[in-house]
Amino acid sequence: MSRLPWWVGGILMAGLLLMTFSVFGADRPLGASTYVPYFAGIIFDLDPEKYSYLKEIKNPGAWEGVLLLGALLGGFVTSVFLTKSFRISLIPTGWKKYKNHSVLSRLVWSFVAGFFMIIGARMAGGCTSGHFMSGMSQLAISSMIFGTMVMIALLITGKIFYNTKEK
């Protein structure tokens, strides 16, 4: 099978979340954005003693750092052996269809969006994994506010940024 249906993915992801939350598993939520400033601290050689934020994220950052290494391996293995979609590419098909054919435009926008995405995630205290999946599963009000804001901003941007009216 070249891909899993959404409902199988949802059931598996719920199972993984519960395993991560469980005291027999990791006894913590599953998050995936704290590792970015954590790695930024390592790559730009910041002294963790000097920056209060690096002190705050010492434990979750390291935990998610290891999770990230696993995710890279998992994604690589399934893309080569199961979906057979591994290929080097610079510009997504959907970008070509609804935005433009310029590689430079795609790379510049990716860079800018990547930058603000991490600022946004860290300001809100989580991302799709930490807030939307882990937080909403605990019925946390903060995650519902985050989820609502993201959905609104996502759909408005999708409408304005892309030419969805097909030529």
Place this chain on the structure above:
Amino acid sequence: MDIIVKTAGDDFPSRIAQMFETVIHQGHGSLVLVFLIGVIFGGIIQYTRVDKFEKIAGFAMLKDTIVPKMLFLTVGLASIGLYFMIEAGWAHYHIKPVMWGGLIIGGTLFGISMAILGKCPGTGPVSIAEGRIDVLVGAIGGLLGGLVFTLYYEDFFKPLMGEVAGKWTLPSFFQGHEHLVVLIFGVVVTLIAILIPKVEFFDEEDLKKLPECERPDLKEAS
């Protein structure tokens, strides 16, 4: 011969070693387990194809609804399961606080960026693992974002995020009816996942590599 790993330094290899050490000592699962959770996480994301630009930016354009369907189903099922696990003492709450500035400004920035990049911090690395160079450039932007956030956290971002208003959950507003609230929430969210109309935006570049019998777009049509 003993292998001695120096983890006291502040060069790149020792800081990576310190990362592993921190995970080993913090009591949130063994190193192998955390890595394995990552492998499964990446595997599920990749195998369901929700790491694709066409799925995430496609949802922003309302050309694809697989991402919200899968997300809502995950939340619906996990919320009920998690509640009973916590009741049984098998799990604990880890509620993130409400900080109005952080959630509203952060959520808005996040949503805009997610529509443009077509990835989020969990799906992005998976995309890079399948060879998407544009996402790698996005990740470099993200690392710089993380750097700026760390450098100006105390002076700029923390005041902008605001004070912690509270660590509320939905059931805490319905004292005495917690079970019912969780159950209704779980069922409603699961129903939303099922009821969102299924729309798919396929990437021809991926599909043309597959034999015809495995192409999901042809299967749907027949």
